Amino acid sequence: MNSLTYLVPLLPLATFLVNLLFFRKNRHLAPYIAVGGVLAAFIVSLSLAARLLDNTAPLVDEIRWLDVSGGVLGNFTIKVGTLLDPLCAMMLLVVTGVSTLVHIYSLGYMHDEPGVARFFMYLNLFTFSMLGLVVSPNLYQMYIFWELVGLCSYLLIGFYYEKKSANDACKKAFVVNRVGDFGMFLGILFLTYYLSTADFLALPGKIGNWPIAGPAWLPLGVVALLLFCGAVGKSAQFPLHIWLPDAMEGPTPVSALIHAATMVAAGVYLVARTYVVFDAALFSSVNASQVVAWVGGFTSIFAATIACTQYDIKRVLAYSTLSQLGYMVMALGAGGSGVGAGSFHLFTHAFFKALLFLGAGSVIHAMHTNDIREMGGLWKKLPITGTTFFIACLAIAGVPPLAGFFSKDEILMALSEGHMVKLYWLASGVAFMTAFYMFRLFLMTFTGSEPAHGHPHESPISMTFPLMVLAVLSVVAGWSSLPSEKNFGHYIHYERPAGLAQQWEGAKSLAAAHPEAQGTVKAHELLAAAPLTPAKEEAVKEESHQFQWHAEIWIPATLTGLAGILLALLMYYFKVFSPARVVSALGPVYTLVYNKYYVDEAYAWIVHRVYFVLSRGIAWFDRHVVDGFMNGLAFVSQVSGSVLKRVQNGQVQAYALVFALGLTALLVFVKNVLF
Amino acid sequence: MNLINTLTLSGILFAIGVYGLVTRRNAVGVLMATELLLNSVNLNLVAFNHYLHPAGLGGQMFTLFTITVAAAEATVALALVVALFRARRSVMVEDINQLKW
Numbered sequence: 001m002n003s004l005t006y007l008v009p010l011l012p013l014a015t016f017l018v019n020l021l022f023f024r025k026n027r028h029l030a031p032y033i034a035v036g037g038v039l040a041a042f043i044v045s046l047s048l049a050a051r052l053l054d055n056t057a058p059l060v061d062e063i064r065w066l067d068v069s070g071g072v073l074g075n076f077t078i079k080v081g082t083l084l085d086p087l088c089a090m091m092l093l094v095v096t097g098v099s100t101l102v103h104i105y106s107l108g109y110m111h112d113e114p115g116v117a118r119f120f121m122y123l124n125l126f127t128f129s130m131l132g133l134v135v136s137p138n139l140y141q142m143y144i145f146w147e148l149v150g151l152c153s154y155l156l157i158g159f160y161y162e163k164k165s166a167n168d169a170c171k172k173a174f175v176v177n178r179v180g181d182f183g184m185f186l187g188i189l190f191l192t193y194y195l196s197t198a199d200f201l202a203l204p205g206k207i208g209n210w211p212i213a214g215p216a217w218l219p220l221g222v223v224a225l226l227l228f229c230g231a232v233g234k235s236a237q238f239p240l241h242i243w244l245p246d247a248m249e250g251p252t253p254v255s256a257l258i259h260a261a262t263m264v265a266a267g268v269y270l271v272a273r274t275y276v277v278f279d280a281a282l283f284s285s286v287n288a289s290q291v292v293a294w295v296g297g298f299t300s301i302f303a304a305t306i307a308c309t310q311y312d313i314k315r316v317l318a319y320s321t322l323s324q325l326g327y328m329v330m331a332l333g334a335g336g337s338g339v340g341a342g343s344f345h346l347f348t349h350a351f352f353k354a355l356l357f358l359g360a361g362s363v364i365h366a367m368h369t370n371d372i373r374e375m376g377g378l379w380k381k382l383p384i385t386g387t388t389f390f391i392a393c394l395a396i397a398g399v400p401p402l403a404g405f406f407s408k409d410e411i412l413m414a415l416s417e418g419h420m421v422k423l424y425w426l427a428s429g430v431a432f433m434t435a436f437y438m439f440r441l442f443l444m445t446f447t448g449s450e451p452a453h454g455h456p457h458e459s460p461i462s463m464t465f466p467l468m469v470l471a472v473l474s475v476v477a478g479w480s481s482l483p484s485e486k487n488f489g490h491y492i493h494y495e496r497p498a499g500l501a502q503q504w505e506g507a508k509s510l511a512a513a514h515p516e517a518q519g520t521v522k523a524h525e526l527l528a529a530a531p532l533t534p535a536k537e538e539a540v541k542e543e544s545h546q547f548q549w550h551a552e553i554w555i556p557a558t559l560t561g562l563a564g565i566l567l568a569l570l571m572y573y574f575k576v577f578s579p580a581r582v583v584s585a586l587g588p589v590y591t592l593v594y595n596k597y598y599v600d601e602a603y604a605w606i607v608h609r610v611y612f613v614l615s616r617g618i619a620w621f622d623r624h625v626v627d628g629f630m631n632g633l634a635f636v637s638q639v640s641g642s643v644l645k646r647v648q649n650g651q652v653q654a655y656a657l658v659f660a661l662g663l664t665a666l667l668v669f670v671k672n673v674l675f
Numbered sequence: 676m677n678l679i680n681t682l683t684l685s686g687i688l689f690a691i692g693v694y695g696l697v698t699r700r701n702a703v704g705v706l707m708a709t710e711l712l713l714n715s716v717n718l719n720l721v722a723f724n725h726y727l728h729p730a731g732l733g734g735q736m737f738t739l740f741t742i743t744v745a746a747a748e749a750t751v752a753l754a755l756v757v758a759l760f761r762a763r764r765s766v767m768v769e770d771i772n773q774l775k776w
Contacts, residue, residue, distance in 0.1 A: 650772030653705070657697045 003051075003059040004044055005082035008092055009131035011041040012099075016124035019117065027116045034120035035103045038127050042096035049089040056491060058085035058201060060137055076196060083137035083200060086491035087343060091134040091269055094350045095262045097473075099127045101466035102257040105358050108462035109253055109365060119159060119251065126152035130262050134269065139188045139198040142270070146184070146230065149263050150177045156258060157250040169249040176243040180233015184270075187226025191277065194219050200273050207280045208499025221281040224288035227274055228295075235267025235325045238299040242600055244322055248314040252361030255314060260321050260357050261350040268328045268346050275332065275339050275494045282335075282504070293333025297423045300326025302597070304433040308440065309594040312370045313360045316441050317353070320396070323430060324349050330427065331411040334418035339494035341410035347488070348403035348477045352395040355470035356438075359389040362463055363445060366456035372441060377450035381457065384464045386446045388471040393442045395474040397435035398561035400554075405561075406478030409554045410489075416553060428560050435564025443572040681722040688715035702756045702766040706749065713745045 015037025023030040062081030069075050103123060110116045129152050133145035150173075158170030192198050195206045207220070231237070236244035247259045258264070271278065271292065281288035303322035310316045324345070331342035362385040367375055379386035395402035398409075408431055415424040458464065481488045496504070570576040583590050592598070688711055695708025717738045724734025760766050 645775075648775045650775035651769060652771070652774075653697050653699075653768055656693075660693050660697070 003048060003061065003082070003084050005048060005059065005084045005088075005135050006061060007044050008041045008048070008096065009128050009135060011044065012037040012124045012131065013128040016121055016128060019121050019124065024117060024121075030117035031103075031107055031110075031120045034124045035100070035107065037124055038096060038100045038103050041127070041131065042093075042100045045089070045092040045096045048084060049093055052084070052086055052089050052491070053486075056086050058083060060084075060201065062137055074196065076192070078140045079138060079199070080141050081137050082135040084135065087269075087272060088134055090343065090347055090492060091265070092131065094265075094347060095127065095130050095134060098261045098350055098354045098470075099123070099130075099257055101469055102253045102354065102358070105256075105361070105463050105466040106251075106253040108460040109361055110251065111460075113251075115159065119156075122152060122155050122159070123254075123257070126156065126258060126263070130266070133266055137199055137201065139191065139200075139274070142273075143181075143185060143188055146234070146266065146270075147181065149266060150174060150181065150234075153177075153247070153258050153263055156254040157247045159251055159254065160249070163249070166249040169243075169246040173243040173247050176240050177233045180229045180231070180240050182229075183226045184230025184233070187223050187229065190219060190223045190226060194223065203274065204276045204495075204497040204500075207276050208497030220277055221288050224274075224278045224281040225291060227277065228271065228288065228292055231267030231271050231329070232295065233267070234270070235264050235329060236299075236322055237267070237295050237326060237329055238302055239599070241299060241303065241322050242603065245315055245318040245596070248312070248318050252314065252357060252364060255318070256354045256357030256361065259318065260353040264321065264325055265328075265346045265350065268325065268332065268342055271329070271332045272339050272343050272494075276497060276500070278332075279335065279494070279496060280500055289333045289335050291333070293330050293418075293420060293423055296326045296329025296331070296333055297426050298326070299323070300330060300430045301426055301433075302326075304430045304437065305593050306596050307437040308433060309590065311373050313363065313372050313375075313441065313445065314357070314370055316372070316437060317356050317360055320356075320434065320437065321353060323434060324353065324396070327408070327411055327427065327430065330423060331414050334411075334414040334420055334423070335494075336414060336417055337410070337489070337493065338414035338418060340489045340492050341407070341414040343492045344410050344481060344488050345407035347480075348395070348407040348474075351470055351477050352392040352403060352474040355388060355392040355467060355474055356396070358463070358467055358470065359385050359392065362459045362467065363389075365459050365463070372444045375445045376448040377446070378456060379446040381450075382446075382459070384458060384467060388464075388467040389442060389446065391471045392474055393438045395478075396438050397565055398431055398557060399565075400558055401475075401478065403474050403476070403478035405554075405558065406481045408561075409557055410481065412553050412557055413550065428557065431557060432560045432564040435561040436568050439565045439568030440572055443568060447573060678722060678726040681718065681726075685715045685718040685722065688718065700767050700769060702759065702768055702771075703753075705768060706752050706756070709752075710745060710749065713741060717741055 012034075015033050019026075019030045019033055023033065060081065060083050062079040064077050065080045066078040067075070068078065103120070106119065106123065110119050113119065126149065129145050129148035133142055133149055136142035136145060154170045154174045157173050158166050160166045188198060195203070197203065197206055233240045244259055244264065248255055250259070278288045278292060300323045303319045303326060307316050307319035307323060310319060328342040328345045328349070331338040331345060334341075362382065363375065363378060364370060366378070366382055366385075369375070379390075391402070395404040398405045408427075412424060412427055412431075415427055571579055571582070595601075692708050692711035692715060695711060696705055699705045699708055720734040720738050720741070722734075724731065728734070756766055759771070763770060
């Protein structure tokens, strides 16, 4: 064992098992045991991360699990174990850190719930699954934990199992995720088939040495898109985003932990881990990175517009999560420094979004309602919640020097470096809308006139303590990207394998040599046409991966965020012009957005009018043709049996007669035919 | 008298036995037909012994065994018929048809 990485997932699992076996009904002890498990995991993660600060070489511990010999793969081994590298360590810190805070928060929030022990067991199990996913050294192990995470999400969304809406929501989440997971599993199988490995560390080498450009690259594009299917499902990108807003039926700490900070980041993590496949797909006619970027971009603006219209505090945050996840995915698709930028946004977003959700939970705890129209003036009543919520809003709106400012800048940087002009403008628009809807939410909840009924009071210390910690993190998390010798980008970035870089350079120089062919001949065709010159290697080797600063990016971005805040202030604080007039001015557009673009209804229509009709046809075929054939067989045997059984009449003499005649016939046959 | 004549006689006896076995409606009659079958076989055995292997006694010894076994069989079978009559008040074989399906 090279490292103690295996301890990180196993500690929450251990406390889960202890609670399961001994304290299943113990509402006083089980929560504290659960908190102990994740806290220990967090401490181990800290020590692991500290170890990586100086030496970023990945540490791998693996044992053989399944040997597959023969078949198309030759000898192929599926391993289980742990992989520790900076990306993984970052995720470990986020998951264990946020999970610990959410556990502590839940001590207060879930205190009066009947199933509190069950709740903490699920939380532990989820933390274990997510950590197992993060430390996976290969896609197979990742897939197992991927599904486990989905299961935990299902259990936690359906925690209030006596509520029908919660039951529907958890089923929806599970089913929608299955759609994406199916694609992901196909992708894993294809990847294994083409590269005969599923180990993350082996991927760059294998792909760098991929024989020759040309049609052979096509499979990689397909693999990349299939893997991305999994990310679309888990990270709730359009069109599989529909489960995430409904997942708000779960308890609020769950929303904070799973549906904002950690689990939904799994898709982003998957893409970042396997980014080399997406990068290599540049050579194929399937441009996977472009697809990734546009899916992310579309999701982010799509969800941001919906978030501007919702009134349920958790739903606004849910759509905001969708939008921010779209941001990360868009960054990944931008390529180059986008992987680092997307991962960085994942890192900062985890803190302020967890804070927003936990703050929302604190508000709901005090108000017993989710509707922001029934709230107002809560800042005075809930000073800690209000202040921390305000910090989180500033962070997500991208106000310097809070965390969101840094990570959004990185993403915008990556987009402009990747020459994705349309997406750059789109991302700026989303940043504006993000600032607007977050401050709309904040102003409607915490300022203005106080509600007529109820006596809201500040939450207990177990709930406010995590809020304060997260508020501090929301401020400082971004500083890890400040220009220095070793900032965030130094640790987490995507390095194009040398072999791939060489081929890419070759393709570029060929394209430059054939300007008349630009736009008509694809890179891989050029590459296939001419041999490569292995000269450019040192040119791409020593590239700096540190995040950089460009005034032309961050100043407009900041101004955009401030403009969004200003608009929200004008509408909801100074009431210069009333939201109702905006609504009526927008008319049907507002109705469309308010109803979430009728995506759910479209799915319902497809399911009812297309899927069910098809199913009915198939059911008819099954019932009448397949079953009919089987029933026919049974009927024929039954009828022939009932006819034949008449021969057996129970009269021994009749048997004797047949016997005698048969014997005679046999003798005649032997005598005359055989001899 | 020669072998063929004796075997013909035995064959005719056997055929009568089979006919009786299949057609008699009374269980006792069926048993009597069975005795006819056995005796035709006995005749066969003795005839073969006499004409083909005059020095030996194997066929005749075998016949003695058959007679003994036939006597035992008749005893058991008649006891069955009596028991059957007690149970069902009938010894007609067409009534004994439970052994089916």
